Amino acid sequence: MDYNDLFKVKPVSDYDVKDGKVALVVEEKKPVVHVMGEGKVEGDFYADEVSWIDVKRLAIVGDPNGGEKREIYLFDGTLTPILKDNYDNFSPLFIGQDKFYFLSNREGETIHLYLYEGGEITRISKGKEPVSNLCVSSGGRKVAYSQGIYDDDVHLVDVETWDEEVIGFKSSEEVPASSECFTSEGVIFLSNRDNFFDVGEYRGGKISWLRKSSWDKLEALLFNGELAYVEDVVGDFKLILGEREVVSKGYNRELKVDQGYLYFLGSYHGRFTDLYRVGKDGVVERLSDSMQGVSGDFVEPKKVSYESFDGTTTHALLYARGNEDRGVVYIHGGPDWECVNSFSPTIQFLVSKGFKVICPNYRGSTGFGRKFNHMNDGDLGGGDLKDVVFSTKVLGVRKIAITGASYGGYLTMMAVTKYPDIWCRAVAVVPFVNWFTEKQLEREVLKQYDEVKMGNNPDLLRDRSPIFFVDRIKTPLLLLAGENDPRCPAEETLQVVNKLKERGVEIEYTIYKDEGHGFSKIENYVDSIRKTVEFISKCEEENTR
Numbered sequence: 392m393d394y395n396d397l398f399k400v401k402p403v404s405d406y407d408v409k410d411g412k413v414a415l416v417v418e419e420k421k422p423v424v425h426v427m428g429e430g431k432v433e434g435d436f437y438a439d440e441v442s443w444i445d446v447k448r449l450a451i452v453g454d455p456n457g458g459e460k461r462e463i464y465l466f467d468g469t470l471t472p473i474l475k476d477n478y479d480n481f482s483p484l485f486i487g488q489d490k491f492y493f494l495s496n497r498e499g500e501t502i503h504l505y506l507y508e509g510g511e512i513t514r515i516s517k518g519k520e521p522v523s524n525l526c527v528s529s530g531g532r533k534v535a536y537s538q539g540i541y542d543d544d545v546h547l548v549d550v551e552t553w554d555e556e557v558i559g560f561k562s563s564e565e566v567p568a569s570s571e572c573f574t575s576e577g578v579i580f581l582s583n584r585d586n587f588f589d590v591g592e593y594r595g596g597k598i599s600w601l602r603k604s605s606w607d608k609l610e611a612l613l614f615n616g617e618l619a620y621v622e623d624v625v626g627d628f629k630l631i632l633g634e635r636e637v638v639s640k641g642y643n644r645e646l647k648v649d650q651g652y653l654y655f656l657g658s659y660h661g662r663f664t665d666l667y668r669v670g671k672d673g674v675v676e677r678l679s680d681s682m683q684g685v686s687g688d689f690v691e692p693k694k695v696s697y698e699s700f701d702g703t704t705t706h707a708l709l710y711a712r713g714n715e716d717r718g719v720v721y722i723h724g725g726p727d728w729e730c731v732n733s734f735s736p737t738i739q740f741l742v743s744k745g746f747k748v749i750c751p752n753y754r755g756s757t758g759f760g761r762k763f764n765h766m767n768d769g770d771l772g773g774g775d776l777k778d779v780v781f782s783t784k785v786l787g788v789r790k791i792a793i794t795g796a797s798y799g800g801y802l803t804m805m806a807v808t809k810y811p812d813i814w815c816r817a818v819a820v821v822p823f824v825n826w827f828t829e830k831q832l833e834r835e836v837l838k839q840y841d842e843v844k845m846g847n848n849p850d851l852l853r854d855r856s857p858i859f860f861v862d863r864i865k866t867p868l869l870l871l872a873g874e875n876d877p878r879c880p881a882e883e884t885l886q887v888v889n890k891l892k893e894r895g896v897e898i899e900y901t902i903y904k905d906e907g908h909g910f911s912k913i914e915n916y917v918d919s920i921r922k923t924v925e926f927i928s929k930c931e932e933e934n935t936r
Contacts, residue, residue: 392687397917402663402681408649409443416441420913424451434470437911444485452481457907458875486531502836504536521836526572535578537566540843545580558593560584568611569646579611586760607758610646614653615671623758625694625706626731637669642733658733661689690742692732697785700777707751707782710738715747717930718786722795722802726755740924747786753778771845772805772855780810792927796820804857807866814866815930818923821872821908823879824887826852834877861890869899869926871919873906
């Protein structure tokens with residue numbers, strides 16, 4: 392595989408299926424919609440989500456420029472806007488001809504659940520905390536959703552009587568288990584009240600537990616009378632049906648049932664994301680072709696663990712052939728995310744260039760229980776950064792570069808300012824660097840999360856803001872950002888550029904036009920990977936400027 396091959400691949404990022412009819416969001420020159428067997432649907436936007444209204448009509452969510460002011464369109468042979476009003480409108484679930492639930496920030500302070508009916512919009516959710524994870528009953532009378540910040544409850548609302556039930560436990564998160572969470576008599580949900588996410592069913596005011604284990608369960612629904620669920624085992628999102636592992640490796644998610652098949656998206660170290668389905672016989676069938684003939688000698692990650700500065704066991708994925716003399720620490724974003732066994736062109740290119748790559752699941756990562764996920768509360772850029780630094784011992788090489796995107800970009804900047812003598816090269820992709828400006832400029836729902844996760848202690852915020860320590864940077868640095876990013880605004884990147892220029896230090900950076908928190912245009916996506924890999928490939932033992 393080479394960089395030009397990335398122009399050929401066609402990963403799937405979203406899908407929906409109804410009565411055997413499949414619609415996909417496919418990443419081509421930009422993300423577009425494909426209706427399998429019929430053709431392509433293109434609009435003046437980056438396609439983000441698809442949802443069937445009926446077999447002849449499709450709802451499409453599009454983002455005009457990466458700024459997360461998404462719009463909802465109807466496609467019935469012609470593309471017609473339904474909601475296009477400068478708010479972030481997404482996740483439509485239709486329950487009638489001109490009636491659907493959706494999520495939006497249209498009141499400015501957070502994400503709420505709304506009902507659209509014939510042009511009239513009614514807010515369903517109450518309170519001030521964000522809503523996520525929608526699920527609608529057959530016929531649409533009841534809707535389930537989660538609401539909260541690290542203490543989510545499941546809300547069940549009957550939109551005819553406006554009766555509401557709440558599923559929740561103290562100091563835990565409860566969420567609908569999938570987009571098809573309703574059963575004939577109840578609701579399937581996930582809860583981490585016992586540390587790991589388990590699968591429960593709420594029926595008639597009572598809860599029964601369907602699956603418990605010492606790994607997080609991330610989705611669950613009923614398929615042919617059995618529980619189908621995804622279990623996260625150190626980055627492998629295993630698909631399990633009853634007691635059988637149907638798919639044991641890779642990043643598998645977005646379960647849906649249609650006409651006797653269980654559909655899902657899947658990726659692994661050697662293949663981009665495709666749509667799959669499995670029938671009653673347990674045979675898995677791939678329905679799309681993300682790789683388009685592109686192949687390579689791709690390295691499968693090894694699951695490793697190490698002891699961090701305070702004795703905490705930290706899990707990681709290690710990519711290596713065994714003869715490398717240089718290494719890269721690859722930091723995942725979030726922080727509420729983890730290293731997953733999916734296809735990463737950046738990592739595979741780095742390995743092909745002779746680098747050993749480690750992706751550490753620093754404290755605060757998901758996948759290892761609620762307690763571990765909250766170990767960095769009020770300490771972002773502290774213990775988690777030390778976990779990242781301690782991962783270099785696993786690499787066992789002298790020349791080490793560091794890179795990451797989003798929160799991973801932030802930790803990259805923290806690493807080169809707090810531990811400036813370790814790194815030979817650094818690439819920060821869509822980072823933030825200043826807690827004070829980030830909390831002012833980031834989108835509304837992230838302000839809420841950061842308030843809970845990090846707090847407002849000005850001394851701590853300053854100490855954990857790399858912008859105040861750029862004079863310590865010794866590492867050659869590359870910064871990449873999106874012009875319209877509402878999560879880690881490009882202004883954060885430009886603060887570093889301007890500070891270094893004031894000191895007479897040249898810095899390499901790119902601000903991609905018409906891009907947001909990630910790069911959707913294929914030329915920008917490929918360019919960002921090429922720049923990252925080639926910049927790191929110049930890694931030398933001497934890292935002083």
